[in-house]
Every structure is written in C-alpha cells, then in structure tokens.
Amino acid sequence: MSRVYNFSAGPSMLPEAVLNRAASEMMDYEGSGQSVMEMSHRSKVYDGIFQSAQALLRKVMNIPENYKILFLQGGASSQFAMVPMNLMTGSGKADYVLSGQFSTKAYKEACRYGDCKAVASSKEDNFSRIPVLDKKEFRPDADYFHICMNNTIYGTVWQELPDTGDVPLVADISSCILSRPIDVSKFGLLYAGAQKNVAPAGLTIVIIREDLIGEPMPFTPTMFNYGVMAENDSMYNTPPCWPIYICKLVLEWIENEVGGLEAMEKRNVEKAQLLYDFLDSSKLFNGCAEKDSRSIMNVTFVTGDPEMDAKFVKESTAAGFVNLKGHRSVGGMRASIYNAMPREGIEKLVAFMKKFEEENL
C-alpha cells in the first residue's frame, strides 16, 4: 500500500489513525454485528455514537451551554440560504464582508431574501487579504453580520474579529474549524461543511446561540428551519450517520492523540511556517496572500509564469504530492494543509520545491 500526500482543499486527508479505526470497526461495530453505515439512526447503538460526537465537539471547541449544535446536510452552501431565512427576520437587514468567493456567494444568496449590504470587499486586491473595515459602514440595526473566517481559495484568514457591537456575528468556518481554539461566545452562529477538517463530505455543522433560534421566514422549508432541527436534536429526518461517526473519531484523535485544540494550533502554525519561510526565501515561488492575512490551512503561491506553474503541478503530482493545483478560478498553486496533513508531508514538499527551484531557475 502506498499513500500520497494529498493537498486537496476538500474533501481532504483524514488522520490515518481514524481511517484505520474505521476500517477495523467496519464489519462489526462494537459487537453489534453491523457497520455504522447499516444501522438505524434511531437505534441505541447509533444514539451512543451521535451523543458522543456532540458531547466531544462541545468539549473540544469549548462550546457554551447556551449554544445548540446541529448536525445537518446540504453543505456550507445551504447555510448561505438557511442563515438569512432564519436570522434576517427582524429589520430584514444583514451586513456582509466580501473576502473571497464563498463570502461573495453567501452575500448573493442572502440578497434574495432581504436587504443585504456589502460593507467591505478586497476584490480589487484579488482577495489577497482580509478587507480593511470602516465601522461607519456597519448598520447597527442589522439582524446579523457575516464573515467567512478562512478563505479557502485565496489562503487568507481573519486575524482579528470585527467589532459588531450587539449585532450577532455569523461566520463560515468550513476550512478552519478545529484548526485552533476559537471563542465561540463571540459569535451568534458558526457553520462549516465537514469535508475540510472534520469528516467525509455530507455533514454540515451549525453552532447557534439559542436565543437566535426563532420563527423563520414563512416560506422556509421545514428542513431549513433551525428551530425544527434543534427541537428534534438533528433527527427530524435521517442525519448523515457515517460522517457523524467519522467526526467522532476525528474528535477523539484531536482530544487523545493531539492533545486538544491548543496543541493542534501549535502543530498547524509550525507546519504552515515551514512552507511560508520557504516561500519568503524562494527566488522562484511567491506567496499570494498578504503576510498579515496568511492562513495556516491553505497556502497559495505562484511562480509568476503559468507554464512554470503547470510544470510544477505535473512534476509534483508524479512525485506523490497531489492536488496542488490552485482553484480553477485563480490558477497557481495551493497547498491545503489541514489538521490531518503530517508535518513530514510539508517537509518533503518543501524539499521537492527546493529541488524544483534549483532545476528551473
């Protein structure tokens, strides 16, 4: 068996310990005589998995008691609609910061449901940094203020949260959830597709402050109603059973093997630093994100010559470093180095890049 170093932006690598554990439990989960994929979601044995996944997420992320955890489907993209349908019900206004493609999609979707305002954008700078904010643009009567915390395509991250006063802060944390501790109490709502750092595709995690769960817009589908999902403990219908189980294994890995989110952050910062230090010293490769906005999860870089970029992608793939091609909309390269990417993968990538530079400069 030979495994590649997979730098995909998502779905992405899972910890080998988790894959091995899932494989060992595949045919007979804890003496139940069945795999987790085959179980009734209402069975006692599955309920145990579900409850411990929720409890572990609360523990690892230090989620306060007045927040509900929802395990939904539909991806982060469904939240682009679900958030406004449920939250834009007071003044009917919401403020958005445009820091990349996903936040722009979220904004455009929300515009269908109410009065949305783009209060800042870094589009003019090709989204190479988090936008500069002007608080005068914020609307104090907005129902919420939306940001995308880590911009997966551009490799930028919010280093400091915007001060939105009493307006609830809503954040898409799809590509940085579980990468470092975050103070959940600073947010009204957090959401994430699981396929970057938590589990296989199919699970969407929503963490919502209880007082924000109310009556959604009248046309809201039942499946898009946070209240219904919360009342039914995410079991209104069949939840994404298998990804929730893998989520539990990933959380156990973070808790027991890594040592929690502070230790996870230390690992991730060191991993990213290896790559950024090399990019800063390289004569061939350049990092794309401004230094004060650099993400520790997605590292974007170019040579400045699309043909050289293509050559690098081809040769790195052949050498076992896969999915380094940048997003189809921006080109260049992107190394997504989520929690499960071992340090060794980055050390080897840097060595490969050094060699490539020597051969091609």
Ligand SMILES: *Cc1c(COP(=O)(O)O)cnc(C)c1O
């Ligand atoms: C991947 C990603 C999305 C899209 O997620 P889906 O689950 O595919 O809908 C949205 N936002 C961010 C920040 C992402 O990284």
